[in-house]
Amino acid sequence: MKAEIIAIGSELLTPARLDTNSLFLTAELNDVGIRVIHKAVVGDIPGEMRSSFSHAMESADVIVSSGGLGPTDDDRTRETVAELLGRKLRVDDVILQKIQDRFRRLGRPMPEINARQAMVIEGATILPNPRGTAPGLWIEAKGHILILLPGVPQELRAIMETEVKPRLLKLGLKQRLYTRELRVAGLFESDVEQRVSPLYAAYPETETTILASPTGIQLHPRIWSEDRAKAEAMLDEIVKRMALALGEHLFSTHGETMEEVVGRLLVENHATIAVAESCTGGLLAERLTTIPGSSAYFLGGVVCYSNELKTSMVGVPAELIESKGAVSAEVAAALADGIRKRTGATLGVGITGVAGPSGGTPEKPVGLVHIALADGRATSAAVLRLPGDRERIRQFSAQRALDLVRRYFLFPSPGRA
Amino acid sequence: MKAEIIAIGSELLTPARLDTNSLFLTAELNDVGIRVIHKAVVGDIPGEMRSSFSHAMESADVIVSSGGLGPTDDDRTRETVAELLGRKLRVDDVILQKIQDRFRRLGRPMPEINARQAMVIEGATILPNPRGTAPGLWIEAKGHILILLPGVPQELRAIMETEVKPRLLKLGLKQRLYTRELRVAGLFESDVEQRVSPLYAAYPETETTILASPTGIQLHPRIWSEDRAKAEAMLDEIVKRMALALGEHLFSTHGETMEEVVGRLLVENHATIAVAESCTGGLLAERLTTIPGSSAYFLGGVVCYSNELKTSMVGVPAELIESKGAVSAEVAAALADGIRKRTGATLGVGITGVAGPSGGTPEKPVGLVHIALADGRATSAAVLRLPGDRERIRQFSAQRALDLVRRYFLFPSPGRA
Numbered sequence: 151m152k153a154e155i156i157a158i159g160s161e162l163l164t165p166a167r168l169d170t171n172s173l174f175l176t177a178e179l180n181d182v183g184i185r186v187i188h189k190a191v192v193g194d195i196p197g198e199m200r201s202s203f204s205h206a207m208e209s210a211d212v213i214v215s216s217g218g219l220g221p222t223d224d225d226r227t228r229e230t231v232a233e234l235l236g237r238k239l240r241v242d243d244v245i246l247q248k249i250q251d252r253f254r255r256l257g258r259p260m261p262e263i264n265a266r267q268a269m270v271i272e273g274a275t276i277l278p279n280p281r282g283t284a285p286g287l288w289i290e291a292k293g294h295i296l297i298l299l300p301g302v303p304q305e306l307r308a309i310m311e312t313e314v315k316p317r318l319l320k321l322g323l324k325q326r327l328y329t330r331e332l333r334v335a336g337l338f339e340s341d342v343e344q345r346v347s348p349l350y351a352a353y354p355e356t357e358t359t360i361l362a363s364p365t366g367i368q369l370h371p372r373i374w375s376e377d378r379a380k381a382e383a384m385l386d387e388i389v390k391r392m393a394l395a396l397g398e399h400l401f402s403t404h405g406e407t408m409e410e411v412v413g414r415l416l417v418e419n420h421a422t423i424a425v426a427e428s429c430t431g432g433l434l435a436e437r438l439t440t441i442p443g444s445s446a447y448f449l450g451g452v453v454c455y456s457n458e459l460k461t462s463m464v465g466v467p468a469e470l471i472e473s474k475g476a477v478s479a480e481v482a483a484a485l486a487d488g489i490r491k492r493t494g495a496t497l498g499v500g501i502t503g504v505a506g507p508s509g510g511t512p513e514k515p516v517g518l519v520h521i522a523l524a525d526g527r528a529t530s531a532a533v534l535r536l537p538g539d540r541e542r543i544r545q546f547s548a549q550r551a552l553d554l555v556r557r558y559f560l561f562p563s564p565g566r567a
Numbered sequence: 568m569k570a571e572i573i574a575i576g577s578e579l580l581t582p583a584r585l586d587t588n589s590l591f592l593t594a595e596l597n598d599v600g601i602r603v604i605h606k607a608v609v610g611d612i613p614g615e616m617r618s619s620f621s622h623a624m625e626s627a628d629v630i631v632s633s634g635g636l637g638p639t640d641d642d643r644t645r646e647t648v649a650e651l652l653g654r655k656l657r658v659d660d661v662i663l664q665k666i667q668d669r670f671r672r673l674g675r676p677m678p679e680i681n682a683r684q685a686m687v688i689e690g691a692t693i694l695p696n697p698r699g700t701a702p703g704l705w706i707e708a709k710g711h712i713l714i715l716l717p718g719v720p721q722e723l724r725a726i727m728e729t730e731v732k733p734r735l736l737k738l739g740l741k742q743r744l745y746t747r748e749l750r751v752a753g754l755f756e757s758d759v760e761q762r763v764s765p766l767y768a769a770y771p772e773t774e775t776t777i778l779a780s781p782t783g784i785q786l787h788p789r790i791w792s793e794d795r796a797k798a799e800a801m802l803d804e805i806v807k808r809m810a811l812a813l814g815e816h817l818f819s820t821h822g823e824t825m826e827e828v829v830g831r832l833l834v835e836n837h838a839t840i841a842v843a844e845s846c847t848g849g850l851l852a853e854r855l856t857t858i859p860g861s862s863a864y865f866l867g868g869v870v871c872y873s874n875e876l877k878t879s880m881v882g883v884p885a886e887l888i889e890s891k892g893a894v895s896a897e898v899a900a901a902l903a904d905g906i907r908k909r910t911g912a913t914l915g916v917g918i919t920g921v922a923g924p925s926g927g928t929p930e931k932p933v934g935l936v937h938i939a940l941a942d943g944r945a946t947s948a949a950v951l952r953l954p955g956d957r958e959r960i961r962q963f964s965a966q967r968a969l970d971l972v973r974r975y976f977l978f979p980s981p982g983r984a
Binding site (some may be wrong): 160161162163164165166167171172173174176177179185186187188189190191192193195198201202205209357359363368370372412425430431432433434435436438439440442443444448449450451452453454455456460462463492493494506507508509523540542544545 | 577578579580581583584585587588589591596597602603604605606607608609610612615617618619622626698774776778785787789798801842844847848849850851852853855856857859861862865866867868869870871872873875876879880909910923924925926958959961
């Protein structure tokens with residue numbers, strides 16, 4: 151079965167807004183065996199909307215729209231679809247009562263315009279909205295299923311989960327989408343592509359999407375299948391072969407973030423961590439503490455932008471900064487070891503670098519970052535020469551620092567990483 | 568003039584990927600006077616693609632596509648459009664030469680499949696690609712302009728800027744889009760809507776989009792007009808009236824972020840800042856240091872998750888933590904004053920709270936956050952009871968802390984904010 155998703159709203163045609171509801175809707179549709187073959191965004195203009203619905207009905211079995219069910223003159227989805235299907239609109243007294251009740255509970259009179267939200271297309275099934283006033287509508291017409299949902303994400307989600315999905319499951323579609331999510335650190339997207347693409351030919355039933363971001367490159371292999379066991383076995387096999395091709399750069403085979411992996415390794419090894427950051431400005435601490443329960447292993451961090459603070463708060467000798475420069479392997483190591491000692495953590499991480507856009511020199515250009523990890527016996531280190539802007543440099547540095555911790559636990563030979 | 572944007576690629580129909588090129592394309596098209604009336608996403612399937620292009624040609628004057636110009640079998644945009652227009656494809660020797668040269672410079676032989684990228688639709692103008700192998704194509708047919716661009720964002724941007732925009736400017740369209748970007752802190756989206764929506768009726772030519780995020784609610788009023796002076800004057804008037812309605816909650820009328828506003832205020836007031844954060848885990852320091860040049864006013868920060876670090880690094884008396892609890896107004900104030908003293912900064916900010924999901928108690932539930940700002944004479948403070956998950960609680964807390972600094976400078980009455 152094939153679906154089209156139509157997002158309605160003129161604001162979604164500006165440079166400021168994206169339709170993100172369609173990601174959730176796609177996941178939910180895939181989950182019951184329906185593929186999304188087309189997505190559209192249209193403004194609140196009846197002619198445009200009619201043209202989109204009519205185009206969708208040429209190829210899709212299921213059409214899901216979001217938006218245009220509000221109370222104002224701009225909200226024309228109901229009228230447009232009714233007209234397209236040649237059906238009448240009627241006021242539904244039950245819905246009207248519910249809307250009035252809702253306003254009464256909020257202690258406000260119902261504005262007259264909200265009565266429009268009680269308009270229903272003839273023959274439609276009403277999908278109650280637990281989070282707002284506009285119900286969704288389920289319409290079967292001309293061999294298609296049309297599902298009209300409000301555009302407010304929390305309302306759309308609630309109706310989709312409680313009303314739409316159970317009805318779609320009753321269609322009894324046998325095909326399902328099976329997926330995995332692999333995450334990779336320390337390689338460029340093109341390197342990842344080069345390593346895994348030779349596998350594609352061996353698994354023609356599988357499609358793989360590569361998604362690059364500063365927090366790791368994601369690989370999403372996916373298979374549509376009626377046979378769960380067979381699909382899962384094939385995905386396991388693909389993941390195993392991808393893992394071989396990616397080696398130590400693969401940090402997760404089921405969508406864990408780098409900070410989750412590092413947190414798990416710290417817990418498993420009964421270790422604690424503290425960080426001293428300069429150019430990343432708190433980003434490393436922020437990522438470590440994103441994880442619920444991170445207080446079990448994250449002791450604390452210092453963001454020492456100034457040289458004085460590197461000395462007073464982390465104990466980096468002023469002479470060392472003077473002789474080697476604040477951005478140096480030696481100062482990174484002293485930050486790592488200093489924060490470890492001051493906090494009593496098992497591991498200390500230090501980062502110092504030039505995030506730019508200014509502050510670079512021929513010897514120490516923008517993008518030069520030194521990272522060190524200290525455990526009281528040895529220090530492992532990385533030096534990065536990163537392209538890109540300030541944001542990108544900071545993000546890659548924090549990611550590399552976390553990866554240094556991961557590699558410390560997984561490949562514990564001294565001096566490694 | 569009206570445009571439709573078509574994004575091509577099956578990966579854009581998965582729950583993992585959004586077409587983001589269309590935001591950039593929309594801004595560029597608006598900039599030369601062309602409105603976007605429809606956006607579509609289609610897979611790499613020729614039938615689907617043909618149907619999308621053909622639907623677009625029913626209502627749009629300009630059709631811009633992204634994707635499907637690569638070298639593989641999946642890349643079918645050229646063939647599909649040629650067939651739809653009833654035109655032939657031919658190999659362009661100049662492009663072929665360029666692609667071969669590019670591979671030679673990279674020290675690799677050109678794979679045979681890349682020759683497909685030299686295929687050109689009859690009568691098309693070739694738009695050279697400075698960043699990759701696939702050129703764009705500009706085709707005038709049946710009263711429409713079709714612009715085929717590669718999907719790789721940096722390639723699409725380069726061709727759009729250097730080749731497409733100058734050609735579109737030559738169309739001499741008089742209408743332009745004029746916009747403003749207002750940002751608001753400390754109000755819910757519905758409050759903002761309620762305050763500004765009475766203005767809409769007075770300016771029917773203007774459309775306003777509201778965009779909510781943890782870093783502030785954005786208001787984008789916009790006008791299409793042929794008269795620049797008139798449009799700008801009207802926007803100035805609207806902004807002035809919105810500013811009155813929003814009061815002290817408005818922190819920018821031209822799209823500045825909160826950290827930019829705070830950075831500017833610190834510089835203007837010759838002040839420096841240091842922060843001591845618990846539940847936000849480095850997020851406040853991270854946001855302050857996002858700004859290039861922030862080292863001029865940001866001295867440093869401490870992320871003190873443990874009570875021991877609150878005492879050893881920031882000097883919060885252990886008895887105070889014992890008697891009032893780590894999450895208390897008193898400890899927030901001691902963190903703010905302690906970090907100020909330890910770093911010698913003009914201002915210190917302290918944050919302590921329960922970000923959850925665990926760690927809450929009936930007296931101190933998840934979402935309770937205390938924030939304090941100290942300047943050595945007085946302390947201003949805020950106590951928040953935030954709904955939502957860990958991420959949301961951390962983000963709103965950091966935003967509120969920054970807003971406390973903004974209000975300190977703008978409304979300097981003691982005890983205020």
